[in-house]
Amino acid sequence: MSRLAEFRALEQQLAAQLAELENLKNDTGLKKEIEFENKLRALLAEYGVSLRDVIAILDPGTRVDLSPRSAKAPRKPRQTKVFKNPHTEEVIETKGGNHKALKEWKAQYGAETVDSWLA
Known part of the structure; x- marks a missing residue:
């Protein structure tokens, strides 16, 4: 145009x-x-x-928030997961999937196999 x-x-x-x-x-x-x-x-x-x-x-029962603050509820803490490798008997405790050794296991053995090691 x-x-x-x-x-x-x-x-x-x-x-x-x-x-x-x-x-x-x-x-x-x-x-x-x-x-x-x-x-x-x-x-x-x-x-x-x-x-x-x-x-x-x-309206006393209503909770009104007129400010533009965060409306999200606080997140509940993640639970610790314990993985035990049956081949090496090594144990990993983690709250997330961003653990270096856990990633190596998943690359080596596959994600489904490693997830089955959850204790």
Whole structure:
């Protein structure tokens, strides 16, 4: 697409968005919502109460987290796995599969065989 065609397409999109913005500015429902939000924020400021406090008052059973912190639950610790090589009687204790000797065993004997050595 040429730069001129790209410019004209963006210009048309901008005109459409500006027309939509004007329609929203004249919408009575939006004006009421804005007025309500402004009055609510002023009331919260007047009493020194946060939005979190209001939610706790209205619905005490709900735990609300308004911050963008991590929402993941903590991971449970991995269990230790014990592998015993029947050929050498060597024992490996590991919590993950990134153990050097374990990788060597899997390369030498195959992953399924080594997994069967799990004690």
